[in-house]
């Protein structure tokens with residue numbers, strides 16, 4: 001049965017310079033021809049690929065809009081099918097009117113992600129590349145964009161394909177070994193099997209380790225700003241947010257609720273929470289804030305612990321220190337403009353940064369320290385990175401199977417038994433990149449896309 005020809009508005013809703021109605025499928029050009037009359041009188045079906053004509057979109061004998069029709073011929077198009085894109089004026093009503101004309105000329109409304117799904121089914125991109133299309137659209141920073149683009153251009157797929165080929169080589173060697181056990185071939189030795197398995201395992205471990213820092217870049221770091229009252233937490237939050245969001249006063253204990261704010265410092269997104277000052281308190285309202293602050297440390301990926309470095313540490317400061325984990329905490333020594341009464345030696349194991357939130361000094365050092373502690377500074381945006389929970393799950397399952405294969409090999413099990421685990425690892429990787437994937441898995445990936453993509 002011939003595939004349906006699909007159409008959708010591919011630009012966001014709302015007003016803009018242009019709006020694009022994309023049509024894809026074997027009837028795409030003929031359908032577009034039915035609604036589009038070029039100014040030159042030339043028909044779209046007469047065009048070669050990558051050409052365009054200016055003209056009008058007509059529906060029920062009425063001109064709907066002026067438009068440029070661009071023709072792409074299979075297989076050289078986004079979907080790999082014949083595609084016509086009608087670029088009209090970008091308005092909510094006008095784009096819908098053009099889409100209506102196209103649908104009444106024989107196209108079917110596209111499902112979410114259906115254009116990209118067709119590109120996948122036609123071998124234009126694999127599943128990790130398809131997922132990065134979505135990530136690319138949602139990217140919020142330069143680094144994230146570079147990361148998604150590297151994946152879109154096949155960087156992650158290539159890394160996965162390398163691991164697959166190592167496992168395949170192993171699988172083939174196992175088969176050869178059981179067919180010709182007496183041949184004295186170097187590649188058919190247990191040492192070589194062990195070497196290949198180790199290579200595949202390390203490749204998978206490396207790939208999986210990229211997930212967390214990639215996620216931090218995409219989603220931001222859940223960050224708590226904590227410290228006793230009046231050390232400058234709100235001032236720091238305002239400095240990072242570059243706006244007056246928290247209430248800054250000289251009276252201790254004025255910040256009583258947790259205030260959330262998403263801020264970008266350099267390439268890093270922080271989801272900041274300014275919390276009530278932590279200190280022993282009789283005040284009931286304030287006590288709620290203190291509890292929230294303690295909860296917040298527990299549920300945060302990063303804690304900025306603020307201390308007033310112009311006065312010596314007191315019992316409250318030392319209590320707070322006991323709540324903190326050096327691996328996820330930056331000690332921020334604030335009020336450096338007023339002199340320094342505490343030393344970095346008071347904070348063994350912790351990374352410290354000296355700032356003056358009021359004067360704005362030390363912000364660059366703070367940004368660097370955050371990039372270091374969150375792992376972002378170690379992330380190469382041009383490298384292969386796993387970018388979705390689905391990808392990480394499958395890579396983790398492949399790793400378990402590879403580890404199991406290594407264990408069985410070392411314990412002297414038969415190559416048949418080891419081979420079963422190697423094949424299992426391969427199956428997970430094929431699902432990851434979509435080389436062998438069920439309809440349900442593909443549908444699940446594309447369901448998350450928007451209509452028109």
Ligand code: GDP
Nearest residue numbers: 229230231232233234235248249335356357358
């Ligand atoms: P919080 O209770 O920890 O949120 O502290 P605030 O941000 O409300 O600041 C308490 C007081 O310290 C305010 O008067 C601020 O202007 C002042 N302050 C904050 N940061 C600095 C700083 O870096 N230097 C100086 N000199 N004063 C500061």
